[in-house]
Amino acid sequence: MVWHKAWHDTRWRFATLFAVLVALTCFHVFEWLDVQRLVPTLDPSVAGGNATVRSALAEAIAAEQTFRGYIWYQWFDQNFATCIVLFAALLGSGSALSTSGRGLLFSLALPVARGRWLEARAAIGVAQVLALALVPSLLIPLLAPVVGESYSVTDALVHGALLFVLGSVFLAFAMLASAIVDDFGRAIVLTAVAAIVVGMAEVALSRGHGLFHALTGGAYYRSGTLPWPELVLGVALTGALIYGAAAHLARRDF
Amino acid sequence: MADAIVEIADLRKTYGRVEALAGLNLRVPRGAICGLLGRNGAGKTTALKTLLGMVRPTSGTITAHGLAADVPEQSLEIRRRTSFVSEERDLYSSMSVAGIVRFASGLYPRWRADLAAEYLRKLDLPPDRSVKHLSRGMRTKLAWLLALSAGAELVILDEPTAGLDPMATEELLQLLVGRVARDGVTALLSTHQLADIEQVADHVAIVDRGRTLVDAPLDDLRATYRRVQVVFAGDAPQIAFAARGVVAARSAGRVLTVLVRADADGVAAEARARGAVSVDVLPVTLKEIFLETVAEEKSNGLA
Numbered sequence: 001m002v003w004h005k006a007w008h009d010t011r012w013r014f015a016t017l018f019a020v021l022v023a024l025t026c027f028h029v030f031e032w033l034d035v036q037r038l039v040p041t042l043d044p045s046v047a048g049g050n051a052t053v054r055s056a057l058a059e060a061i062a063a064e065q066t067f068r069g070y071i072w073y074q075w076f077d078q079n080f081a082t083c084i085v086l087f088a089a090l091l092g093s094g095s096a097l098s099t100s101g102r103g104l105l106f107s108l109a110l111p112v113a114r115g116r117w118l119e120a121r122a123a124i125g126v127a128q129v130l131a132l133a134l135v136p137s138l139l140i141p142l143l144a145p146v147v148g149e150s151y152s153v154t155d156a157l158v159h160g161a162l163l164f165v166l167g168s169v170f171l172a173f174a175m176l177a178s179a180i181v182d183d184f185g186r187a188i189v190l191t192a193v194a195a196i197v198v199g200m201a202e203v204a205l206s207r208g209h210g211l212f213h214a215l216t217g218g219a220y221y222r223s224g225t226l227p228w229p230e231l232v233l234g235v236a237l238t239g240a241l242i243y244g245a246a247a248h249l250a251r252r253d254f
Numbered sequence: 255m256a257d258a259i260v261e262i263a264d265l266r267k268t269y270g271r272v273e274a275l276a277g278l279n280l281r282v283p284r285g286a287i288c289g290l291l292g293r294n295g296a297g298k299t300t301a302l303k304t305l306l307g308m309v310r311p312t313s314g315t316i317t318a319h320g321l322a323a324d325v326p327e328q329s330l331e332i333r334r335r336t337s338f339v340s341e342e343r344d345l346y347s348s349m350s351v352a353g354i355v356r357f358a359s360g361l362y363p364r365w366r367a368d369l370a371a372e373y374l375r376k377l378d379l380p381p382d383r384s385v386k387h388l389s390r391g392m393r394t395k396l397a398w399l400l401a402l403s404a405g406a407e408l409v410i411l412d413e414p415t416a417g418l419d420p421m422a423t424e425e426l427l428q429l430l431v432g433r434v435a436r437d438g439v440t441a442l443l444s445t446h447q448l449a450d451i452e453q454v455a456d457h458v459a460i461v462d463r464g465r466t467l468v469d470a471p472l473d474d475l476r477a478t479y480r481r482v483q484v485v486f487a488g489d490a491p492q493i494a495f496a497a498r499g500v501v502a503a504r505s506a507g508r509v510l511t512v513l514v515r516a517d518a519d520g521v522a523a524e525a526r527a528r529g530a531v532s533v534d535v536l537p538v539t540l541k542e543i544f545l546e547t548v549a550e551e552k553s554n555g556l557a
Contacts, residue, residue: 001360008348099346106345108308109338110361113330250326253269254308 002112006120009099010091014128017087018135024083025136028075029143032067035074039064063221067149071140072221076159080136081166081216085195088129088167092174093187096121096249101184108254118175118246125171126238133164158226159217165234166215170195172241179245179252211237259284259408259440260305265314267300267464274300276464277314282408282442282457287434289451289458289472290444291544297464298444299341302410306338318408334363337404341412343393347386351379351396355403364405373399373429390417398426402433409433409441415450423447427454452540460544462551472540479543480518484510484525485532493528497521502546513538513546 042061045054063069094100096117097107107117137160144151173194177187202210211234214227260282267275275297282288292298303309304316307329319335321328346354355374359365374381377395379388388396394417401409409430415423431454433439445451451458451472458475460468468475478499484490490510493503499516510530514521522533 001357005346005357099348103344103346105308105338105340105342109306109333109336109340110358111330111334111363112361113326251310253310254303 002116002120003124005099006096006117006124009094009121010124010128013090014132017090018132021080021083021087021132021136022139024079025075025139026143028071028079029140029147031074032070032147032149035064035070067144067147068151068155069221071151072159072217075140076137076163076221077216077218080159080163081212084129084133084163084167085170086192087132088125088169088171089174089188089191089195091125091128092171093178093191094184095178095182096175098182104182104254114249115246118179118242118249122172122175122242122245125175126168129167129171130164133167134160136160137163155220158220162215162217162220162227162231165231165238166211168238169211169234169241172238172245176241176245176248179248257284258282260288260318260442261315262301262305262317263315265301265304265316266312267297267304267309268312274464275304275311275314278461278464279466280459280461280469282440282459284407284440285434285438286457287430287441287443287455289455290442290461291446291448291451291458292444292461293548294446296461298461299412300464301461302338302412302442302444305410306333306336335406336408336410337362337401337406339394339397339401339409339411339414341416343390343397345385345393345397345400348384350382350384351388352381354385354396355381355400358400358404362404362406366403366405369433370399370403373403376429377425391419391422394418395422395426398429402429407439409439411441411443411445413445414443415445415447423450430454448539448541448544458540460547462548465551467547467551468543475540475543476537478515479538480514481536481538481542482512482514482518482521482525483534483536484512484522484530486510486529487531491528493524495521495524497524502550513542 039061060073063073095104097114098104134157137156138153140156141151141153170191174187174191177190181187181190199212202212211230214230215234219225219227258281260280262278262280265275265278266273278297278301280301290298300309304311305318305323307323307326311324316323318332321332323329323332349357355370359367359370377399379392379396379399385393385396398414401411415426418426427450430441434441443451443455455472458468458470458472459466486508488508490505490508492505493510495503495512497514497517497520499514500521501513501515503510503512510525512521518535522535525533
C-alpha cells in the first residue's frame with residue numbers, strides 16, 4: 001500500500017516527464033539530418049577573439065562530425081544532462097507523506113513508520129529516474145537507422161547509466177529538501193540552486209573533474225573509460241542524502 | 255477504577271519559548287467516550303499528536319494500550335490499534351472514496367470490511383468520486399468511516415463534528431455510540447461542541463494552558479458541581495467561603511452566584527448566615543462547568 005501511494009503520487013509527473021524525454025530524444029535523432037548539412041559550414045573563427053568560446057565551438061564542430069559525436073555532445077552532454085537533473089528534482093520534490101500537499105496527518109496517523117514512507121518514495125523515484133535515463137537512451141540505437149546511421153546499444157546503456165547516477169543524486173537532494181521544507185516549490189528551487197552551485201563550482205574549481213563533468217560521459221565518449229570515482233561518489237551521495245532525509249523525517253515534529 | 259487505555263503524566267512540550275503542554279495529566283478509561291475540552295490553543299491537538307507520535311514530548315510520560323508513544327517502535331503498535339480523524343479531515347485528495355478505503359484497509363491489521371461497506375451505504379458516500387470533489391461534510395463522513403472501520407481499540411477524533419449540519423452530526427455520533435456499545439471501543443473526542451460531549455461522553459477532561467483542570471466521569475461532575483444562587487436584601491457582599499470546592503463566585507447587584515465542586519450545602523449555610531434572603535442549589539450544565547473552570551484558571555494565571 002505504501003508503494004502504491006508512492007507510485008500514485010508521482011505517476012502523472014513521471015509519465016509527463018517520460019513523454020517529454022522520449023519526444024526530445026526523437027527530435028535530437030531526426031535533427032541529425034539538418035546538423036549534417038550545417039556542421040561543414042561552421043567556422044570557429046565566428047567567435048572572434050574570445051578564445052574560450054572559439055575553443056568550445058571548435059570542440060562542438062569536431063564532435064559533431066559523426067552521429068556518435070553529435071549525440072554525445074548535443075544530447076547526453078548538454079540537453080539530456082540538464083533534463084535528467086531537472087526531472088529528477090521534480091520527481092523527488094514534495095513530501096513523501098502527503099499527496100499533492102494533502103493528507104500529511106492522515107499518513108502520520110497510519111500504522112506505517114515514517115522511514116517506510118520515505119523508503120518507498122525513494123525506491124519508486126530511483127526506478128523512475130532509471131527508466132527516464134535508460135529508455136530514451138535505448139531509443140537512439142533503435143531510431144538511428146531511420147536517419148541512415150547506427151548507434152551502439154552499449155554506448156546508449158553506458159551514457160544512460162551515467163546520467164541515471166547523476167539524476168539519482170539530485171532526486172535524493174530533492175527528497176532531503178522536501179523532508180526539511182515540505183513544500184514542493186521550495187524543494188525544487190533548493191535543488192535547482194544546488195545543481196547550479198555544483199555546476200559552477202566544478203567549472204571554477206575543478207576543471208576536468210566533478211559529478212557533472214564525469215557523469216555526462218565525456219571520458220567514455222573520448223576514450224571508452226568509465227569515471228569510477230565519480231560513479232562511486234554519486235552512489236554514496238545518493239545514499240547519504242536519502243539517509244539524511246529519513247533521519248530528519250524521523251525526528252521532526254508535525 | 256477502570257483500566258486506562260491512555261495515561262498521560264506530567265506531559266510537557268515546548269516550542270522555543272512557547273509551552274504548548276505544561277504538565278498535562280490525563281487518564282482515559284477503556285471503553286469510555288472521553289471528551290477533551292479546552293479553548294483554542296489549550297494544548298488539546300498537541301496532546302493528541304503526541305499520543306500518535308507526530309510530536310515528541312519534551313518531558314513526561316504518555317502511553318496508550320500500555321505502550322510508550324515517544325518510542326518509535328511502540329508508537330507504530332499504538333497506531334495499529336488507534337485510528338484518528340484530524341481537524342483538517344486531511345485525506346489524499348487524488349484518490350477516490352473507494353480507493354482510499356482500499357488503501358487504508360491494507361494498512362490496518364484488524365480492518366473491518368463489513369463496517370466499511372455498511373458505513374459507505376449509511377453515510378451515502380459515492381465510492382467513485384474523487385476525495386477532492388467531496389464537500390467538507392462528505393470528507394468528514396469519509397474520515398469517520400475510515401476511523402471507525404480500522405478495527406482500532408481507540409478512536410481519536412479532533413473536532414469531529416465541526417462544520418457539520420445537525421443531522422449529519424447526530425448520524426455520526428450515533429455511529430460512534432453504536433461502535434462503543436457493540437465492540438467496546440474507546441473514543442477520545444477533542445472538541446468545542448459541548449453539546450456533543452454532553453450527549454455522548456461518559457468521561458470529561460478540561461485542559462487549559464497545557465494543563466489539566468478537570469479529569470473525571472461526566473456523571474461525577476454532574477453530581478458534584480452545583481450552582482448556588484444567593485439573593486440578598488441589598489447588594490451582595492464579597493464572601494470568602496470556608497466551605498470546600500468553591501470554583502468561582504460572581505456577584506451582580508443583589509445576586510451572588512457560586513459554582514461549587516463539593517460542599518454546596520456548606521456554601522448555602524454560609525450564605526444564609528450572612529443574611530441571604532433566598533438560597534437555591536441548582537444543577538449545572540457542562541458548559542457552565544467548562545466556562546467557570548477555565549475563567550477561574552485564566553484569572554489565577556493573570557493574578
